[in-house]
Each structure stands twice: as structure tokens, then as C-alpha cells.
Amino acid sequence: MSLTAIADSPRALPERAKLTRNDRMVLDSLRGFGRPMKAFDLLESLRHEGINAPMTVYRALSRLAEKGKVRKIESLNAFYAIPPEAEDASGAFLLCQTCGSVEFQKVDAGWVESLLPDRPILDASIELKVVCSPGCRKH
Structure with a gap:
């Protein structure tokens, strides 16, 4: 698939409609910090919500990345919540x-x-x- 096709793909449902509970918590936490976060820092911030396993955070980040809601900043080895208006953009x-x-x-x-x-x-x-x-x- 080309970047143009990815950038032009429509989102059928509202932003949070297709997200699991864990996905929503990870995304909300990332957006709340407003800066890139490492997965283990996210885990620490979500322990009080009952998320205790690193794989839970990694799976949520993977699903959120597939949906264009977060992206990994390779040089920082951290994840960043993309503003909703830019999720479909390169x-x-x-x-x-x-x-x-x-x-x-x-x-x-x-x-x-x-x-x-x-x-x-x-x-x-x-x-x-x-x-x-x-x-x-x-x-």
C-alpha cells in the first residue's frame, strides 16, 4: 500500500469507538502526558488502573499504531500520540x-x-x- 493510500484511508467510526479498554487507557495516558513516552513509563503510569504486564502495554501500542493513533519515535525509542486530525497523515x-x-x-x-x-x-x-x-x- 502506498503512503498516499494510507494517508487517504477514511476512518469509519469516531476516534475511540473501536478501541479496547486497554487501548483507550494507553492512548489517554499518552495524550495526558503530551510528550513521547517509553513503554515501561506508560506501564508505571497505568499500574493504578490495573495494567501490570509489559505485554499489555506493548499490545495496546501495537494496535494503536496500526490505527494511526500513535507512532514510535525511533531515535527516542518512545511512543507519541498523534493528534486526531493528523492520524491519517504522513x-x-x-x-x-x-x-x-x-x-x-x-x-x-x-x-x-x-x-x-x-x-x-x-x-x-x-x-x-x-x-x-x-x-x-x-x-
Whole structure:
């Protein structure tokens, strides 16, 4: 499947309608933190909800990634909740090297495919290390 097809795929049901209880808890936790989280940090934050096994978190993250709701930031080995309006989009992570903030920016899927026109793209993860603003400081 091309990135364009992935980016254009419709979501038939509201955002949370198809999610399991564990998926909702993991997604809500990620969104609540508002920053990338490692799976074991998520596990610690969800223990009070009765989630005690690492595989429970990993399975939920896998399902959420398949649905486009979270993406893994490879360089951080952490997961990030994609804003609902960008779940179907190709994109790039802007990783501030000063304060650690992360922003997801939509990227035209056609542009990504044009980089390698004769090769199928199986997966794409674009991570740009930036300084988020001229006056950015460490938090």
C-alpha cells in the first residue's frame, strides 16, 4: 500500500469507538502526558488502573499504531500520540534538541514517494532534530 493510500484511508467510526479498554487507557495516558513516552513509563503510569504486564502495554501500542493513533519515535525509542486530525497523515517529527519538545508536522505523502519512485516504501519515519524557537531554553 502506498503512503498516499494510507494517508487517504477514511476512518469509519469516531476516534475511540473501536478501541479496547486497554487501548483507550494507553492512548489517554499518552495524550495526558503530551510528550513521547517509553513503554515501561506508560506501564508505571497505568499500574493504578490495573495494567501490570509489559505485554499489555506493548499490545495496546501495537494496535494503536496500526490505527494511526500513535507512532514510535525511533531515535527516542518512545511512543507519541498523534493528534486526531493528523492520524491519517504522513508526517515528520520535529524533535527540539534544547528543550525536548516534540511536534508532529504533516508531510505530503506524494513528496515522500517521489524521493524513491522505483521502490515501494514499506514504512517511513521522518525525524528532524531542531531547535523549536530562537529563544528556546532547557526546561
